[in-house]
Amino acid sequence: MYDCIVVGSGLAGSSLATVLSRQGWHVLLLERRHLPQHKVCGEFLSPEAQAILGGLGLYDTVAHLHPATMDMARLTTPAGLHLHVQLPGQAWGVSRFALDAALLAAAAEAGATVRTGITVTGTTPTSSGHIVAARCGQDQLTFTARAVVVACGRNPVPALRPVPDAPRPTIAQTHIGVKCHYTNLAMPPQVELYLFPGGYVGLSPVEDGRANLCLLTTHAAFTAAGASAEAMLAAVCHWNQALARRLQEGTFLPDTQVTVASVDLKQRAVPWNGVARVGDAVTMIPPLCGDGMAMALRSAQLCAPLAHDFLRGACSLAGWEERYRQQWHRTFDPAMRVGRMLQAALIQPGVHDMLLLLGNILPPLARTAVHTTRATR
Numbered sequence: 001m002y003d004c005i006v007v008g009s010g011l012a013g014s015s016l017a018t019v020l021s022r023q024g025w026h027v028l029l030l031e032r033r034h035l036p037q038h039k040v041c042g043e044f045l046s047p048e049a050q051a052i053l054g055g056l057g058l059y060d061t062v063a064h065l066h067p068a069t070m071d072m073a074r075l076t077t078p079a080g081l082h083l084h085v086q087l088p089g090q091a092w093g094v095s096r097f098a099l100d101a102a103l104l105a106a107a108a109e110a111g112a113t114v115r116t117g118i119t120v121t122g123t124t125p126t127s128s129g130h131i132v133a134a135r136c137g138q139d140q141l142t143f144t145a146r147a148v149v150v151a152c153g154r155n156p157v158p159a160l161r162p163v164p165d166a167p168r169p170t171i172a173q174t175h176i177g178v179k180c181h182y183t184n185l186a187m188p189p190q191v192e193l194y195l196f197p198g199g200y201v202g203l204s205p206v207e208d209g210r211a212n213l214c215l216l217t218t219h220a221a222f223t224a225a226g227a228s229a230e231a232m233l234a235a236v237c238h239w240n241q242a243l244a245r246r247l248q249e250g251t252f253l254p255d256t257q258v259t260v261a262s263v264d265l266k267q268r269a270v271p272w273n274g275v276a277r278v279g280d281a282v283t284m285i286p287p288l289c290g291d292g293m294a295m296a297l298r299s300a301q302l303c304a305p306l307a308h309d310f311l312r313g314a315c316s317l318a319g320w321e322e323r324y325r326q327q328w329h330r331t332f333d334p335a336m337r338v339g340r341m342l343q344a345a346l347i348q349p350g351v352h353d354m355l356l357l358l359g360n361i362l363p364p365l366a367r368t369a370v371h372t373t374r375a376t377r
């Protein structure tokens with residue numbers, strides 16, 4: 001029997017597995033994919049993430065990937081309005097291809113048993129802990145552990161959803177994300193956000209001189225554009241000519257392109273449902289704020305000492321649940337509220353021009369808006 005099974009090896013899962021393994025616990029980390037692989041993400045690691053990585057003992061792991069650096073954000077509307085906002089510190093640009101693999105390797109190095117290509121299908125409580133059911137190809141597997149932490153991000157299997165029987169949003173209420181890399185684009189140390197009706201495109205430098213392009217849009221805008229990543233990007237370039245001009249210099253790298261559908265930005269936050277949940281498995285953090293990865297790391301940082309206390313018998317399961325729920329809501333609720341409002345406003349035509357004008361007249365307002373979306377500051 002393991003002390004703890006962690007489901008999913010994104011930032012939240014791998015970092016939690018690393019911390020618990022370093023404390024001497026017998027940890028199993030289960031991941032459905034084989035890494036490295038590309039993932040839909042803007043790959044903008046906010047300034048706040050570095051302190052959290054330090055607290056988790058993972059700063060060097062990420063610094064060794066030679067992330068690109070950024071200290072400004074530049075927003076551009078289809079009408080050509082710009083807003084420059086100073087970031088609250090230096091952000092990093094690092095591909096999920098490299099980052100997720102490095103964090104998984106750190107967990108293994110810390111002593112966790114890591115198994116990839118295994119999809120967890122459910123967990124059942126027992127008198128001594130949990131039975132975790134999983135699938136590996138055609139094989140059905142079971143594992144047992146005293147504790148389980150779900151870190152499986154968005155869109156997990158039904159049994160791992162925050163509230164399995166809650167009504168799911170209709171497809172029209174969801175968003176679609178696309179990411180790809182470019183080479184040969186001159187990238188100043190800034191993240192560039194190009195707004196369009198129904199979404200935005202982020203362009204930011206990552207390691208090895210590449211640029212990450214990441215697009216998030218409503219299902220309606222994606223369908224109206226032609227229902228493919230290529231058609232959507234062509235439509236965005238038509239709306240926002242500044243992006244079209246920007247991309248002309250670059251070379252698109254087709255093998256880096258990935259798309260994700262059914263992104264639910266309104267899901268209720270559920271930090272505990274039978275077992276602890278960390279990262280996006282709690283709720284989807286508004287991507288435009290570029291803080292989802294820091295928040296995934298921060299939730300693992302909140303959960304780790306409580307899991308440790310439970311495993312060493314210093315608190316009950318109910319005590320772990322109560323303290324984690326309280327800490328999660330206290331830490332993330334205010335930033336989630338502002339982030340969701342800001343994301344919804346910035347993709348509305350007319351509203352984004354007004355907000356950018358306001359930000360140009362009152363630069364401290366723009367900085368405050370960025371600041372209040374940070375749960376991890």
Ligand SMILES: Cc1cc2nc3c(=O)[nH]c(=O)nc-3n(C[C@H](O)[C@H](O)[C@H](O)COP(=O)(O)OP(=O)(O)OC[C@H]3O[C@@H](n4cnc5c(N)ncnc54)[C@H](O)[C@@H]3O)c2cc1C
Pocket residue numbers: 007008009010011012013030031032033040041042043044045046118119120121151152153154155156157160176177178214215216263278279280281285287290291292293294296
């Ligand atoms: C379009 C878009 C752009 C974004 N841009 C940014 C950005 O620029 N900066 C930022 O900070 N955040 C960004 N985010 C948010 C960020 O990607 C997430 O907040 C972050 O990845 C959450 O990390 P996580 O570890 O919780 O989940 P994930 O990174 O999703 O990891 C979950 C892992 O669990 C695995 N898994 C899932 N189900 C199972 C299962 N049943 N069994 C086993 N394994 C399973 C998955 O394969 C995956 O590896 C963006 C999100 C989107 C959609």
